[in-house]
Amino acid sequence: MEKYLLAIDQGTTSSRAILFATTGEAIAIGRYAYEQHYPADGWVEHEPEDIWRTTLRSCQDAISRADLDVGSIAAIGITNQRETTVLWHRKTGKAVHRAIVWQDRRTAEFCDNLQRNLIAEGNPDWIQEKTGLLPDPYFSASKLAWLLENVPGAREEAEAGNLAFGTVDCFLLWHLTGGKVHATDASNASRTMLFNIHTQNWDDELLSRFNIPDSILPEVKNSADDFGSTDARLFGRKIPITAMIGDQQSATVGQGCLSTGMTKSTYGTGSFLLMNTGEKAIQSDHRLLTTVAYRLQGKTSYALEGSIFMAGATMQWLRDKLRLFDDTAQSEALARQAQPGLPVMMVPAFTGLGAPWWDADARAAIYGLTRDAGIPELVAAALMSVCFQTKDLQKAMESDGLRPTTLRVDGGMSANNLMLQNLADLLGCEVSRPKITETTALGAAFLAGLHCGLFNSLGDIESLWQQDRAFTPTKDKDWRDHHYNRWLDAIARTRSQHGRGS
Ligand SMILES: Nc1ncnc2c1ncn2[C@@H]1O[C@H](COP(=O)(O)OP(=O)(O)O)[C@@H](O)[C@H]1O
Numbered sequence: 001m002e003k004y005l006l007a008i009d010q011g012t013t014s015s016r017a018i019l020f021a022t023t024g025e026a027i028a029i030g031r032y033a034y035e036q037h038y039p040a041d042g043w044v045e046h047e048p049e050d051i052w053r054t055t056l057r058s059c060q061d062a063i064s065r066a067d068l069d070v071g072s073i074a075a076i077g078i079t080n081q082r083e084t085t086v087l088w089h090r091k092t093g094k095a096v097h098r099a100i101v102w103q104d105r106r107t108a109e110f111c112d113n114l115q116r117n118l119i120a121e122g123n124p125d126w127i128q129e130k131t132g133l134l135p136d137p138y139f140s141a142s143k144l145a146w147l148l149e150n151v152p153g154a155r156e157e158a159e160a161g162n163l164a165f166g167t168v169d170c171f172l173l174w175h176l177t178g179g180k181v182h183a184t185d186a187s188n189a190s191r192t193m194l195f196n197i198h199t200q201n202w203d204d205e206l207l208s209r210f211n212i213p214d215s216i217l218p219e220v221k222n223s224a225d226d227f228g229s230t231d232a233r234l235f236g237r238k239i240p241i242t243a244m245i246g247d248q249q250s251a252t253v254g255q256g257c258l259s260t261g262m263t264k265s266t267y268g269t270g271s272f273l274l275m276n277t278g279e280k281a282i283q284s285d286h287r288l289l290t291t292v293a294y295r296l297q298g299k300t301s302y303a304l305e306g307s308i309f310m311a312g313a314t315m316q317w318l319r320d321k322l323r324l325f326d327d328t329a330q331s332e333a334l335a336r337q338a339q340p341g342l343p344v345m346m347v348p349a350f351t352g353l354g355a356p357w358w359d360a361d362a363r364a365a366i367y368g369l370t371r372d373a374g375i376p377e378l379v380a381a382a383l384m385s386v387c388f389q390t391k392d393l394q395k396a397m398e399s400d401g402l403r404p405t406t407l408r409v410d411g412g413m414s415a416n417n418l419m420l421q422n423l424a425d426l427l428g429c430e431v432s433r434p435k436i437t438e439t440t441a442l443g444a445a446f447l448a449g450l451h452c453g454l455f456n457s458l459g460d461i462e463s464l465w466q467q468d469r470a471f472t473p474t475k476d477k478d479w480r481d482h483h484y485n486r487w488l489d490a491i492a493r494t495r496s497q498h499g500r501g502s
């Protein structure tokens with residue numbers, strides 16, 4: 001019987017399930033968008049029940065659309081939006097509060113104080129040295145501390161051992177296994193700010209700094225491992241779960257970026273550029289993150305990461321709040337009508353700025369509006385803002401002594417040819433889009449297949465990668481420098497609004 005792999009890709013705006021053949025071909029897909037909650041300025045929440053319900057229905061849809069025997073699904077791999085924090089009751093599986101999403105900035109002051117204290121103690125790099133991360137509300141630790149402090153009774157329940165913490169992979173695993181398995185993988189653990197990426201263990205000093213009881217923590221396993229089996233009632237029979245990996249790391253695998261120096265950038269809600277640095281955990285001097293790319297049979301591969309909070313989300317804002325178009329796919333045709341010279345500049349700091357600025361308090365701004373600026377110029381500026389933010393990351397990597405020669409791109413926004421051409425022009429390097437753009441799901445499926453013996457080695461996935469289109473630079477250095485300097489000026493002006501320099 002031919003075997004298939006089911007990948008669950010639980011993203012920020014939708015839950016997806018894709019059934020793959022071992023050739024990498026997607027056989028069937030299930031997908032449900034779900035509600036975003038914005039209860040206050042800078043707060044972003046998801047209903048955990050929505051996350052679970054839409055994931056389950058996506059899996060059931062994919063399976064029924066493929067019209068196959070559930071017994072032919074060899075294994076499940078889970079990949080997920082990272083850092084998003086869930087705390088739930090072990091007995092009922094019910095969350096004590098909505099999930100606090102990675103974009104949420106409510107703990108900005110907490111993180112500022114933490115950084116100030118570390119500086120006062122003469123140990124400013126303490127967090128980065130242990131975790132590869134920088135003190136910012138983006139990561140799970142301060143969100144979890146907030147839940148324990150602010151949800152009535154949560155701390156007492158946690159200390160009594162009645163609560164479980166997890167990122168979304170872990171929360172889904174709990175539900176898929178009928179509450180039997182409380183585990184995560186090293187790539188997801190590396191985004192919590194509680195995990196020491198060098199020792200590969202939860203770090204007691206970090207736990208005590210954030211005041212987190214260790215009774216709530218999941219076991220940390222390899223990214224391809226034995227994570228238990230689904231409750232037979234969900235899909236008619238048990239299916240083994242043999243991989244879990246954060247979505248950006250999964251896309252790195254799905255893009256075949258498996259050797260040192262290979263780099264991918266995913267353009268979804270946010271944008272995340274990862275360079276595989278192999279067995280070396282390189283600590284950035286330019287405010288990039290060091291993260292676990294994947295851990296296989298106890299061997300850790302690391303990546304250097306630049307995280308941008310607003311990419312496709314800026315297009316959603318133009319669509320939903322300004323109502324400039326009905327479908328984000330229309331943005332390309334609109335931007336092509338814009339005046340030349342990129343007159344309008346947009347800094348999309350709607351939820352602060354990520355790498356390399358790490359400025360939680362910055363807020364978005366638009367510059368250079370004239371009487372003849374209209375919808376095309378605004379849309380072009382929004383698309384360019386994604387390219388400029390990627391350029392910031394390229395510059396930071398170069399300052400750390402690393403330069404990717406080719407950038408492999410994926411994610412919903414990589415369908416936009418104009419954006420990718422502008423990106424190649426601005427970076428001055430080739431930008432390459434693969435035929436399979438569901439690389440995030442593919443990475444998890446591949447790792448699941450690796451663990452259950454459908455693939456022999458990581459090398460097998462490299463041979464599955466095929467290019468759809470390459471975008472080569474058409475502009476010279478003067479053009480690049482001119483526009484990038486305009487961007488840096490816009491960034492400086494935006495940050496000066498709340499008293500921060502560039
Ligand atoms: N043709 C396009 N041009 C610009 N943005 C697009 C286009 N198609 C999709 N997007 C954006 O890509 C995002 C969806 O990408 P996806 O990878 O599905 O995101 P996520 O995994 O974060 O939910 C949306 O924010 C959408 O606005």
Ligand SMILES: O=P(O)(O)OC[C@H](O)CO
Pocket residue numbers: 010011012013080081082083102246247248268269270
């Ligand atoms: O859901 P995505 O694709 O926007 O990815 C979110 C990231 O994992 C956040 O770190």
